[in-house]
Amino acid sequence: xxxxxxxxxxxxxxxxxxxxxxxxxxxxxxxxxxxxxxxxxxxxxxxxxxxxxxxxxxxxxxxxxxxxxxxxxxxxxxxxxxxxxxxxxxxxxxxxxxxxxxxxxxxxxxxxxxxxxxxxxxxxxxxxxxxxxxxxxxxxxxxxxxxxxxxxxxxxxxxxxxxxxxxxxxxxxxxxxxxxxxxxxxxxxxxxxxxxxxxxxxxxxxxxxxxxxxxxxxxx
Amino acid sequence: xxxxxxxxxxxxxxxxxxxxxxxxxxxxxxxxxxxxxxxxxxxxxxxxxxxxxxxxxxxxxxxxxxxxxxxxxxxxxxxxxxxxxxxxxxxxxxxxxxxxxxxxxxxxxxxxxxxxxxxxxxxxxxxxxxxxxxxxxxxxxxxxxxxxxxxxxxxxxxxxxxxxxxxxxxxxxxxxxxxxxxxxxxxxxxxxxxxxxxxxxxxxxxxxxxxxxxxxxxxx
Numbered sequence: 454x455x456x457x458x459x460x461x462x463x464x465x466x467x468x469x470x471x472x473x474x475x476x477x478x479x480x481x482x483x484x485x486x487x488x489x490x491x492x493x494x495x496x497x498x499x500x501x502x503x504x505x506x507x508x509x510x511x512x513x514x515x516x517x518x519x520x521x522x523x524x525x526x527x528x529x530x531x532x533x534x535x536x537x538x539x540x541x542x543x544x545x546x547x548x549x550x551x552x553x554x555x556x557x558x559x560x561x562x563x564x565x566x567x568x569x570x571x572x573x574x575x576x577x578x579x580x581x582x583x584x585x586x587x588x589x590x591x592x593x594x595x596x597x598x599x600x601x602x603x604x605x606x607x608x609x610x611x612x613x614x615x616x617x618x619x620x621x622x623x624x625x626x627x628x629x630x631x632x633x634x635x636x637x638x639x640x641x642x643x644x645x646x647x648x649x650x651x652x653x654x655x656x657x658x659x660x661x662x663x664x665x666x667x668x669x670x671x672x673x
Numbered sequence: 674x675x676x677x678x679x680x681x682x683x684x685x686x687x688x689x690x691x692x693x694x695x696x697x698x699x700x701x702x703x704x705x706x707x708x709x710x711x712x713x714x715x716x717x718x719x720x721x722x723x724x725x726x727x728x729x730x731x732x733x734x735x736x737x738x739x740x741x742x743x744x745x746x747x748x749x750x751x752x753x754x755x756x757x758x759x760x761x762x763x764x765x766x767x768x769x770x771x772x773x774x775x776x777x778x779x780x781x782x783x784x785x786x787x788x789x790x791x792x793x794x795x796x797x798x799x800x801x802x803x804x805x806x807x808x809x810x811x812x813x814x815x816x817x818x819x820x821x822x823x824x825x826x827x828x829x830x831x832x833x834x835x836x837x838x839x840x841x842x843x844x845x846x847x848x849x850x851x852x853x854x855x856x857x858x859x860x861x862x863x864x865x866x867x868x869x870x871x872x873x874x875x876x877x878x879x880x881x882x883x884x885x886x887x888x889x890x891x892x893x
Contacts, residue, residue, distance in 0.1 A: 505725040510765065512772035537768035540808040544764045545730065548757035552732035569813075577807040584800040588760040588792045 454626045454647060455561030455604055457491045458616035462603045463559045465619055470497040471553055473546055477535075478508035478516045483635045484627045491625060503545050512536045515630055523640040531569055531642060533630050539572035543581055543600070544588075550598055551589045558585070563604040563612065578602050609650025617656065624659035636661045674846045674867060675781030675824055677711045678836035682823045683779045685839055690717040691773055693766050697755075698728035698736045703855040704847045711845060723765050732756045735850055743860040751789055751862060753850050759792035763801055763820070764808075770818055771809045778805070783824040783832065798822050829870025837876065844879035856881045 463470050474488040485502060492500040508516045514532040543560060550558050562573040571577060582600035585591075591598050604612055616623065628647045629637035637644050639662045651658040683690050694708040705722060712720040728736045734752040763780060770778050782793040791797060802820035805811075811818050824832055836843065848867045849857035857864050859882045871878040 501729060503726055503729045505765075506723055507768070509721060509723045510768045510772060512768070534810070535768075536771040536810075537764055537805075537808050540764040540767060540804065541761070544757055544760040545725075547760060548727070548730045548732070548755075551756040552730060571810055571812050572808045574807070577804070580800075580804040580807050584760065584797070584804045585757075587794070587797040587800045588757050590754070590756075590791055592791050593789075 454609075454616070454623060454628050454650075455563060455612060456488065457495070457561075457621055457623075457626045458612050458619075459559050459561035459602075459604055460491065460495050460497060461616055461619040461621050463557075463601070464495055464497070468557065468559075470495075470559075471499045471501070471549065471555070472497045473549060474500070474502045475542055475545070476502050476504045477538075478506055480515060481627060481630055481632050483632055487625050487627050491621075494622065494625070501549065503549075505541065505545065507535060507538070507541070510536060513538075523638075533642060534570055537572065539570075539577070540581065543585070547585050547589065547598070551591070554596075555598065557599040557601050559601045559603070561604050562602045563607055565606060565608045575602075575605060578605070608653070609646055610653035613650050613654040613656060617654075622659070626660060628660075633663045636663045638663055674829075674836070674843060674848050674870075675783060675832060676708065677715070677781075677841055677843075677846045678832050678839075679779050679781035679822075679824055680711065680715050680717060681836055681839040681841050683777075683821070684715055684717070688777065688779075690715075690779075691719045691721070691769065691775070692717045693769060694720070694722045695762055695765070696722050696724045697758075698726055700735060701847060701850055701852050703852055707845050707847050711841075714842065714845070721769065723769075725761065725765065727755060727758070727761070730756060743858075753862060754790055757792065759790075759797070760801065763805070767805050767809065767818070771811070774816075775818065777819040777821050779821045779823070781824050782822045783827055785826060785828045795822075795825060798825070828873070829866055830873035833870050833874040833876060837874075842879070846880060848880075853883045856883045858883055 460470060460472060472492040474485050476485055489500050513535040515535050539562065543558065546558050562578065564573050564575060578600055585600065586597055628643045630641045630643045631638045637660055648658060680690060680692060692712040694705050696705055709720050733755040735755050759782065763778065766778050782798065784793050784795060798820055805820065806817055848863045850861045850863045851858045857880055868878060
């Protein structure tokens with residue numbers, strides 16, 4: 454949901470977008486098929502998938518045999534946190550951006566419905582941008598690459614409204630950490646945040662869910 | 674050569690070392706077998722290989738069909754530069770360091786025999802360390818992870834002397850970018866730097882080479 458909205462915003466700003474997805478050993482591999490589909494639907498220039506085996510690193514319920522927690526999110530860093538994931542994804546994005554000679558790197562991170570992930574905060578992103586410009590040939594060529602996170606200060610409801618205005622079809626997005634036969638579970642922290650967002654936006658979530666308690670899917 | 678010496682230094686300082694190698698689509702895959710061997714020979718605690726497909730990113734002679742340049746290194750960033758490679762490797766190392774609760778992340782980068790790689794400079798490494806501490810749960814737990822590059826200011830000859838004193842067997846290290854049947858080519862920029870280092874250290878390089886002009890292998 455966030456990545457797709459981020460793409461729609463970048464395209465609306467006039468960027469030629471090269472989209473990147475990561476096959477990292479996640480349980481929710483359905484997001485890879487949907488990422489490719491959204492990239493095509495929103496008319497990105499090109500889509501790429503990079504394989505990086507974060508299962509080998511471990512330490513997260515998203516890539517390990519560990520169970521994905523159900524129920525509301527607390528204040529602590531949850532077990533679905535994947536160690537240094539955004540640093541890894543952004544570094545790989547940076548590599549491709551360097552090959553393309555890209556002006557900017559976009560990420561759908563957001564810190565409002567902050568579920569305790571350190572790598573979704575503004576100070577992390579600022580620091581990454583500084584590092585990125587030292588890590589690459591940009592520095593010796595007098596160019597700069599900008600790191601953009603247009604959703605950073607938006608709540609989920611605002612993200613959904615913004616995306617809907619830009620024509621995003623959320624029926625082909627996936628947020629669930631623990632899908633059952635490619636349908637969202639409706640109970641993990643990502644599903645809860647998403648459903649709350651749709652409810653606040655006064656919209657119905659068009660994505661497929663396993664549990665179909667009508668009340669949970671937002672008020673139409 | 675650099676990574677192995679770096680490991681020997683970390684072990685000599687008393688660290689329990691967890692070694693990490695990357696299977697990233699490099700031509701010189703022989704380095705993976707040797708990394709595992711060195712890790713065992715130097716008594717690291719554990720060795721891990723992470724697969725990350727940098728061929729998908731492209732942009733480098735080390736991972737693409739492009740030829741590896743022969744002959745001496747110029748001032749410009751060479752075609753063997755892999756875009757953002759150290760940012761990617763360090764981010765993956767950071768992820769594992771976070772899982773392990775490690776105090777420090779070691780890298781064998783060095784900026785003296787600087788062959789134009791932006792991501793081997795002190796300012797890049799400092800910037801990465803700052804980012805790393807914001808990217809991970811360290812920040813919320815009041816811990817810090819240190820990024821150590823003990824070879825940063827050493828020339829190749831000094832690296833070799835230091836390693837030899839610590840018992841490193843350089844016969845089982847590999848630096849060549851373009852090996853032929855697992856033997857170093859003797860002509861690529863990495864081989865040239867290495868051979869010059871051995872010559873300056875007054876030692877013979879014990880590693881296997883394709884071309885065996887005696888003069889090139891250092892003075893015994």
